[in-house]
Amino acid sequence: MxxxxxxxxxxxxxxxxxxxxxxxxxxxxxxxxxxxxxxxxxxxxxxxxxxxxxxxxxxxxxxxxxxxxxxxxxxxxxxxxxxxxxxxxxxxxxxxxxxxxxxxxxxxxxxxxxxxxxxxxxxxxxxxxxxxxxxxxxxxxxxxxxxxxxxxxxxxxxxxxxxxxxxxxxxxxxVNVEGYAPQVKEFDGRSVLFVGRLVYRKGLHLLLETMKRVIDEKKEAELTIAGSGYLSPLLKLVVKTLGLQDNIFIREDLSKNELIDLYQKANVFVMPSVFGESFGIVLLEAMASKTPVVATAQGGVQEVVTHMETGLLVRKNKIEGLAKSILTLLEDESFSERISSNAFRKVKKYxxxxxxxxxxxxxxxxxxxx
Structure with missing residues (x-):
């Protein structure tokens, strides 16, 4: 009715x-x-x-x-x-x-x-x-x-x-799986994506330090930060101070289609939140885009992502663990594809x-x- x-x-x-x-x-x-x-x-x-x-x-x-x-x-x-x-x-x-x-x-x-x-x-x-x-x-x-x-x-x-x-x-x-699923998922071994509000609890301070370590190991690695929030000016200053302007890009006010394009092209999606994640819709969007996930194991995240099966989970505030997980997915194409395929099958129930x-x-x- x-x-x-x-x-x-x-x-x-x-x-x-x-x-x-x-x-x-x-x-x-x-x-x-x-x-x-x-x-x-x-x-x-x-x-x-x-x-x-x-x-x-x-x-x-x-x-x-x-x-x-x-x-x-x-x-x-x-x-x-x-x-x-x-x-x-x-x-x-x-x-x-x-x-x-x-x-x-x-x-x-x-x-x-x-x-x-x-x-x-x-x-x-x-x-x-x-x-x-x-x-x-x-x-x-x-x-x-x-x-x-x-x-x-x-x-x-x-x-x-x-x-x-x-x-x-x-x-x-x-999530509307069909709207995010790419026809072909290409592996470039370098592109990392964060999507979310630019606020403290999202762990962006950890992400910048993590990416510095990733880039030290893999010079061509790139991070796109998609979102807006009160930390935006500070993040831009830190990126410049670290000399990572050629590797880290902050994009604000994106349309939905532009965001989906970023999801589909990314090779790793990272969610380094320090607290307050009851679920994380962005996890579903990444999984539907066949992009493997690295996330901190807290809140409702562990209900969505199964470690080593549908993504990689890291203890919160562990920069070394985040960097290692990101590098693993960027450097091991077959492992990355296995994780993303498992995640894509799982996300259909959402x-x-x-x-x-x-x-x-x-x-x-x-x-x-x-």
Whole structure:
């Protein structure tokens, strides 16, 4: 049965990141299945016609798109009241529009689903987060008000369970495999790729030091850093200081097609995050592009990548391990091809055509609740 679904989140364009990607792809997958989807997010300077999805934007207290800028709840209630959705699906358990949309749903008598996309440091340390959740009682109350809760990984489920006693279903992030898969994957033995926000927790300080070691061993090695963030000016300065301008390139504001082209041409994808990775959609994008992955073993990463089978995992903050793994994949073509082939077979289970049906099942179960 076709449903009217409101996807509510503070995270959508012009914000770039995993939650935005998830919401966009979920909306498209639901529409393809015949549902009517509206994305409800904050007012921002962005042309919503660019992606062809239906978006309603809510004014916030300080008229900004900053995550913690509180939305006007009365406007949110008015929008959802006029929309009359069958399901309100909130994304990100710790941001205002997401939590307030659950509150509004309860007031309007609309069933609500909440997806947690995030973890924090020591996400599985119950002695820290369980007491904290009671100190932050309103947050715990909002989260527990959702009729159903989803997490994108077991790590994300472990974290959200500190804030609720409700059952949490794990439905992972997805990728449109066909859109990333190259017709032919060429091996050049030198190209390394990072994709993500240029922020501390992504481990870019480690990546630059790692690449310095890689380039010392393999002069022709190249790293492309694709993304934007507050570390961009500092990264450019460090690259220049290290004298690596001919080997390390920072590319910002790329189109989706340009990003896919980088994925398909890269020989190694590296994800050196130091904390806070609940899953990592970029891992799926690399795997779908037949690009072998080197990643730090933390958070939900280990649920996606199996060491020595679908990628190489390294203990976090271990520059020597990162460099050795990257060099191995750049220098051993047959090993690289075996890893990428295994990963490509595995990533097919994360295709949105499969995952959207699991989310539909949650919607149907939620609508049957008293």
């Amino acid at each position: 076709p449903l009217k679904i409101a996807l509510c989140s503070d995270y959508f364009y012009p914000k770039i990141g995993g939650i935005t990607t998830h919401i966009e792809n979920l909306a498209r997958a639901l529409e393809k299945r015949g549902h009517e989807v509206v994305i409800v997010t904050k007012t921002a300077d962005f042309n919503d016609e660019a992606h062809g999805l239906k978006v309603v934007r809510i004014k916030s207290l300080f008229r900004s798109s900053q995550t913690l800028d509180l939305p006007h709840i009365d406007e949110l209630e008015e929008v959802l009241g006029k929309m009359k959705p069958d399901i309100i699906h909130a994304h990100h358990a710790f941001s205002p529009i997401s939590l307030f949309s659950i509150l509004v749903g309860k007031k309007l008598g609309v069933k609500t689903v909440l997806t947690n996309h995030s973890i924090q440091f020591l996400h599985d340390f119950d002695y820290l987060w369980k007491p904290s959740s009671f100190v932050m009682f309103p947050l715990r109350q909002y989260i527990s008000s959702a009729d159903r809760i989803i997490a994108v990984s077991r790590a994300a489920a472990t974290f959200i369970l500190h804030f609720t006693d409700k059952e949490v279903s794990v439905i992972p992030n997805g 295709d949105w055509s499969i995952l959207v049906k699991k989310i539909e099942e949650v919607y149907e179960e939620t609508l049957r609740l008293p």
